[in-house]
Amino acid sequence: MSNIKLYLLFFKTYLKVKSEYRFSFFMDLFSQFSTFAITYLSIWILFGRFKDINGWNFYEVVFLYNINLFSYGLAGLFFFNPLRFLEEMIHSGEFDCLMHKPMSVFMHLICRRFNQSYLGYLILGIIVFRFCMDKLNIIWTVANVIWFIIVMAGAFLIQASIIIISGTTGFWLTRSASVTETIVHRFRSFITYPVSIYNTFVQILLTFVIPYAFVNYYPGIYFLDREDSSLFSPYFQYLTPVVGIVLMILAMGFWRIGMNRYQSTGS
Amino acid sequence: MSIIKVENLTKQFKRTKRKKGFFGAIKTLFSNEYEIKTAVHDVSFSVEKGEIVGYIGPNGAGKSTTIKTLVGILVPTSGNAEVKGIIPYQSRIENARNIGVVFGQRTQLWWDIPVVDSINLMRHMYKIQDALFEENMKIFSQVLGIDEFINTPVRQLSLGQRMRADLCVSLLHSPDILYLDEPTIGLDVVVKENIRNFIKKINKEMGTTIVLTTHDMDDIEMLCHRLIVIDKGHLMYDGDMGSLKAKYGSNERLTIITEKSDVDLKGLLALGVSEFKYNGIKADIQYETDKINAMGILEWMMQRCRVKDFSIHQVNIEEVIRKMYRELDERSKMMK
Amino acid sequence: MKAYIEIIRNSFLTGITYRVNTLLRIFGAVVSLLVQISLWYVLFQSKPDATSHIGAIKLSEMVTYTIVSTLTHIIISNQVIMRLDNKIKTGQIAMDLIKPMSLKAILGSEMIGTTLYNVIFRSLPILLIGIFLFSFQFSGWLNLAFFIIALFNAAVIFFELSYIVGLTGFWYTTVWHMGRVLDNAIRVFGGSFIPLWFFPESLYHISMFLPFRFIYYTPILIYIGKVDMKGVIEIILQQWVWIAILIIIEKVIWKFGIKKLVIQGG
Numbered sequence: 040m041s042n043i044k045l046y047l048l049f050f051k052t053y054l055k056v057k058s059e060y061r062f063s064f065f066m067d068l069f070s071q072f073s074t075f076a077i078t079y080l081s082i083w084i085l086f087g088r089f090k091d092i093n094g095w096n097f098y099e100v101v102f103l104y105n106i107n108l109f110s111y112g113l114a115g116l117f118f119f120n121p122l123r124f125l126e127e128m129i130h131s132g133e134f135d136c137l138m139h140k141p142m143s144v145f146m147h148l149i150c151r152r153f154n155q156s157y158l159g160y161l162i163l164g165i166i167v168f169r170f171c172m173d174k175l176n177i178i179w180t181v182a183n184v185i186w187f188i189i190v191m192a193g194a195f196l197i198q199a200s201i202i203i204i205s206g207t208t209g210f211w212l213t214r215s216a217s218v219t220e221t222i223v224h225r226f227r228s229f230i231t232y233p234v235s236i237y238n239t240f241v242q243i244l245l246t247f248v249i250p251y252a253f254v255n256y257y258p259g260i261y262f263l264d265r266e267d268s269s270l271f272s273p274y275f276q277y278l279t280p281v282v283g284i285v286l287m288i289l290a291m292g293f294w295r296i297g298m299n300r301y302q303s304t305g306s
Numbered sequence: 307m308s309i310i311k312v313e314n315l316t317k318q319f320k321r322t323k324r325k326k327g328f329f330g331a332i333k334t335l336f337s338n339e340y341e342i343k344t345a346v347h348d349v350s351f352s353v354e355k356g357e358i359v360g361y362i363g364p365n366g367a368g369k370s371t372t373i374k375t376l377v378g379i380l381v382p383t384s385g386n387a388e389v390k391g392i393i394p395y396q397s398r399i400e401n402a403r404n405i406g407v408v409f410g411q412r413t414q415l416w417w418d419i420p421v422v423d424s425i426n427l428m429r430h431m432y433k434i435q436d437a438l439f440e441e442n443m444k445i446f447s448q449v450l451g452i453d454e455f456i457n458t459p460v461r462q463l464s465l466g467q468r469m470r471a472d473l474c475v476s477l478l479h480s481p482d483i484l485y486l487d488e489p490t491i492g493l494d495v496v497v498k499e500n501i502r503n504f505i506k507k508i509n510k511e512m513g514t515t516i517v518l519t520t521h522d523m524d525d526i527e528m529l530c531h532r533l534i535v536i537d538k539g540h541l542m543y544d545g546d547m548g549s550l551k552a553k554y555g556s557n558e559r560l561t562i563i564t565e566k567s568d569v570d571l572k573g574l575l576a577l578g579v580s581e582f583k584y585n586g587i588k589a590d591i592q593y594e595t596d597k598i599n600a601m602g603i604l605e606w607m608m609q610r611c612r613v614k615d616f617s618i619h620q621v622n623i624e625e626v627i628r629k630m631y632r633e634l635d636e637r638s639k640m641m642k
Numbered sequence: 643m644k645a646y647i648e649i650i651r652n653s654f655l656t657g658i659t660y661r662v663n664t665l666l667r668i669f670g671a672v673v674s675l676l677v678q679i680s681l682w683y684v685l686f687q688s689k690p691d692a693t694s695h696i697g698a699i700k701l702s703e704m705v706t707y708t709i710v711s712t713l714t715h716i717i718i719s720n721q722v723i724m725r726l727d728n729k730i731k732t733g734q735i736a737m738d739l740i741k742p743m744s745l746k747a748i749l750g751s752e753m754i755g756t757t758l759y760n761v762i763f764r765s766l767p768i769l770l771i772g773i774f775l776f777s778f779q780f781s782g783w784l785n786l787a788f789f790i791i792a793l794f795n796a797a798v799i800f801f802e803l804s805y806i807v808g809l810t811g812f813w814y815t816t817v818w819h820m821g822r823v824l825d826n827a828i829r830v831f832g833g834s835f836i837p838l839w840f841f842p843e844s845l846y847h848i849s850m851f852l853p854f855r856f857i858y859y860t861p862i863l864i865y866i867g868k869v870d871m872k873g874v875i876e877i878i879l880q881q882w883v884w885i886a887i888l889i890i891i892e893k894v895i896w897k898f899g900i901k902k903l904v905i906q907g908g
Contacts, residue, residue: 045430052427056418066819073826081836085685088692088840091682136414138379141402142431217663225670228677236684241676302320302381302395 049150057155067156075108075163078231093236098174099263100232105167106255107230110194112160118199119223120152122206126215129301137230145294177262187262189280194254196283200290201227201249207290210297222249230255242270253282308352309483309515310376314385317346317371337357345371347539348385354483358509358516360530363506364631368539369519370542373485376517377407390482403432406514410488413472415460421471422456425478432479439478445511446474449504466497470504477508484508490525502528523627535627551626557621560600562589567611574606645743646751649899653755668767671712675768678708679776679834694839695846704868706779706835709772710789710862711834716765718746718797720753720859723824726808728818746805753801780851784866788874792861800828800857802888809892812899827852853884 057064079101086097095103125148128134136146177183205222209215224248229237234245234256247250253275259265261276320340346368353359363369373523374380375387378394378401387394394401408414415424429439447453450470455463463471469489477484489505490498506529508514520526526533533550535543543550557580564587571589572581585592585617591603600618607613686692686701693699726749729735738745764800772778780786807824811817829835832854838846849855860877869877 048427048430052416052419052423055423056416060418060816061813063816063819066816070819070822073823077826077830080830084836084841084845085681087842088694089685092681095686132409132412135374135377135409136380136412138398138406139377139402139405139407141399142433143399212662214660214663217660217666221666221670225673229672231677232681236680237676238680241680299381302379 041095045142045223046150050153053151053153053155061125064155068159071156071159072163075160078104079167093233095233095263098171099259102171102263103169103233103255103259104231105164105171106194106258107227107251108255109164109168110191110200111252112157112164113195114198115154115160116157116201117149117153118202118206119149119157120154122202122209123216123219125206126209126213129163129209130213134301144298145291171270175263177264183262190258193280193283196287197250197254197279200283200286203290204293207294207297209298222268227251229243233259239270246271246275250282250286253279307355307392309355310351310353310370310517311388312352312376312385313350313387315346315349315372315382315387316344316384317368317375317380318383319343319345344539346375346382346536349539349541350385351534351537351541351544353515353517355515356509356513357478357532358505358530358531360526361517361519361536362521362526362533362627363536363542365537366538369536370487372536373487373517373519377405377485378402401631403479404482406479406481406484408469408476408484408486408489410469410486410491413460413468414475415468415471417460420459421452421456421463421474424460424471424475425456428475428478435478438480442478442480446477449507450474466500468495469493469497469501473501473504473508477512477514480512481514483515483517486516486520488520488522489518490520490522498522498524505529535630537631538638542630542634550630552632557592557625558595558600559631560589560591560593560603561617561619562591562604562607562613563587564589564607564613565612565614569607569610574603577602577606578605646747649748649751650758652756652778654759656755660761663906664763668764670770671716671764672771675708675712675771677777678712679698679705692840694837695841696839696863698839699839702777702779704774706781706866707837709768709778709868710865711775711858712768713765713772714793714796714858714861715758716768717757717793718800719760720749720756720801721805722749722753722804723808723817723821725749725752726805727811727821728813730817734831749805750801753797757797781867782867785865788878789861789865791879792856792864792874792881795859795885796857797880798885799853799855799881799888802885802892803828803853806888806892809895809899812902828854831855832857833862839860853888856881856884 048289082097085092090096092100099168105112128137128148137144137151140147150265160212172179202223205217205219208218212218229245230251234242234252237245242252244258252272257276258279349368349372349476361369361372375382376389376394378398381395389401392401392404392468409485415421416427425443428434434442443452444627445495452470452474455467455471458467460471468640473489486505490501502525505516509516516529518525518529530547533543533547534541535550543553566586568586569584571579571584571591574591574593577593579591579593581592588600589607593603600616604613604616612642661806682701686704691698691700726735729738729745735745738748741748769778803824804821807820808817810820814820831838831849831852833849834857838849838855838859841849849859856877860881864874864877
């Protein structure tokens with residue numbers, strides 16, 4: 040209980056920091072906003088010329104992309120800045136300061152750095168969900184709503200784990216920030232569109248190596264009730280929560296390995 | 307009961323051997339060649355409750371490796387460290403409750419917001435009782451003058467104020483031990499003096515054990531009851547200031563101002579003078595106190611020229627340490 | 643002159659120093675190339691060509707467009723905004739102003755060094771992948787020659803735009819936001835991802851009034867051979883006009899910015 044209180048206190052303190060730079064705060068939101076706004080715009084332009092993408096209509100593609108964006112926004116809010124700047128904190132010695140406090144280093148790191156610009160993702164995400172709900176043929180039974188929430192939690196865990204794993208390479212690499220940028224920004228762009236448009240190799244990659252396909256594609260098959268055009272078992276559409284939990288366990292394990300390394304090398 | 311116990315502490319770092327050039331870099335990625343660097347070699351010491359210990363040595367001597375081990379950041383290669391009965395690198399969080407740490411060049415305060423917010427956060431992180439918190443804050447406002455700038459964002463504080471704020475934050479939970487890494491670095495003389503006085507007061511009033519590393523010899527002279535000197539990972543000296551001076555500091559220096567003359571001071575060398583400089587007016591003479599005293603030298607001089615003025619300089623610790631380092635250096639060269 | 647060459651050399655070598663970075667960025671570029679090309683393949687799946695503002699477009703043209711666009715992105719990219727942001731924040735700009743070279747020339751030289759590095763180490767691998775994996779089409783020496791001229795102009799336009807956005811740092815502390823918005827505007831209205839020929843009428847017209855299309859869309863049109871000689875010359879002239887306009891804007895902003903700097907004392 041007192042941990043939650045401490046976390047809220049961190050959050051309050053953080054908001055105070057941001058209110059010191061109020062204009063910057065809104066520009067953060069605005070610039071993030073513009074980024075995904077143009078992705079939606081691009082999808083819209085494409086559908087002006089083409090009827091569908093591999094059989095997926097405009098709203099379905101937007102729905103998939105929105106699951107990606109929303110879960111990424113939620114994960115990024117907590118994990119992006121702490122992990123993206125881990126390497127920098129190690130070099131500047133700031134990381135050592137976390138280590139002489141009576142708190143889990145990982146928790147402290149997460150508490151100390153939020154990235155409020157991801158709030159923009161969440162706000163727009165909700166708007167877009169609302170907007171495409173009516174146009175999709177999803178019957179929102181209680182069971183479906185609950186399953187959707189569980190899937191979102193799983194997607195959040197997948198996104199968070201991938202951010203954590205790529206940032207944790209900072210214990211080994213001097214410029215791990217570019218690892219994070221490449222994986223989280225570039226590689227994730229694969230799931231802007233339904234994964235079935237890619238060749239087998241990429242689909243395997245997105246399913247078994249960096250399993251972004253479980254964020255939106257496989258659960259999308261379930262919710263949009265589509266013929267499974269993918270290469271793998273139909274059960275994959277239910278696996279998102281499991282993949283999320285397993286990946287998070289791996290990520291925490293990887294973090295521990297990194298910490299052990301840090302404690303034995305100090306660099 | 308010793309509050310800090312370090313036994314045969316050794317810390318080695320493995321570093322991948324780097325190869326030069328483009329292909330070298332690729333080879334480095336896959337190679338298993340390491341070089342092993344011993345940062346701390348078989349160091350043992352213990353610190354009693356309430357002591358102020360200066361932990362000193364040249365750059366790269368292994369000071370911060372030792373401190374990092376005591377704080378719980380590093381795990382030793384072999385040997386043990388125990389702080390208040392706790393092994394810091396095994397129970398890092400438990401240990402963290404007993405200690406306060408100030409790394410001189412790095413602030414633990416939140417950069418953009420007033421000091422009071424950082425204080426508030428620490429209060430909750432360490433779960434400090436209200437009574438203790440208020441009592442401590444009273445002390446800090448008295449001796450550190452925290453009140454003056456408690457509502458100022460940290461980035462607007464002067465270096466001295468920031469150090470005071472940092473000290474305040476790390477002492478809020480009344481730790482038994484305070485580790486200070488270069489606490490006066492970059493501060494002006496007056497502020498340095500204040501910080502030292504505060505450290506002394508904390509030590510006296512709260513009974514805090516203090517371990518500090520520093521390059522500032524005045525810090526050592528004015529604060530430390532005891533010195534631990536480390537060089538190239540090896541413990542060189544552990545004891546009080548007096549015996550260190552006695553061991554390495556039997557030197558004194560005498561400055562004599564004369565009317566212009568061409569006396570050759572070489573004659574003094576036979577009497578126990580170890581070094582001299584003379585430009586015809588000002589003479590700088592170093593001598594060993596167990597062989598000759600200032601009077602002896604002055605008499606010798608007065609017989610040969612008119613002495614206008616003179617002054618005697620006590621050796622300060624800086625010279626002692628410098629001499630010690632020099633001797634260590636020579637010894638290690640001899641061994642080679 | 644010697645000094646500028648030194649700067650070019652240094653920023654070229656800086657690029658080489660971070661090899662892992664280079665590999666990761668090539669990987670990143672391959673990913674986005676793959677995403678885009680896969681998408682076009684799927685979109686053209688059931689039909690031989692698509693209608694557009696400039697007539698029917700074939701899949702092979704679309705693939706070539708995507709590869710040239712990716713190469714253009716790599717070649718013209720610069721760190722002008724971040725560099726200026728940094729210089730203004732740290733006050734280092736004051737030091738640059740007392741150097742006997744213009745700040746713009748320094749940044750320009752840095753960009754040339756970076757570009758050389760990008761051409762050799764980042765665009766070549768992409769070009770090879772394009773040729774062997776996606777049957778990238780060579781469309782003749784004449785087209786290539788005019789494309790290179792237009793590409794050079796595009797780089798200048800992009801440099802000027804970045805420089806102008808960077809200069810807003812005199813007034814506003816976190817410039818990267820503006821940089822992000824600029825990147826996004828170029829991504830859409832420059833046609834770096836979707837060629838303007840596929841745009842709906844309204845957006846197509848808006849983009850005609852903006853300088854962004856001269857960075858990606860029009861140079862690539864030249865390469866693919868979608869414009870005749872008259873069109874090529876028009877495009878290059880229009881690029882020059884835009885360069886002139888941007889230089890004037892930049893000079894005005896600089897004048898006001900420097901005043902602000904002097905008043906604040908850096």
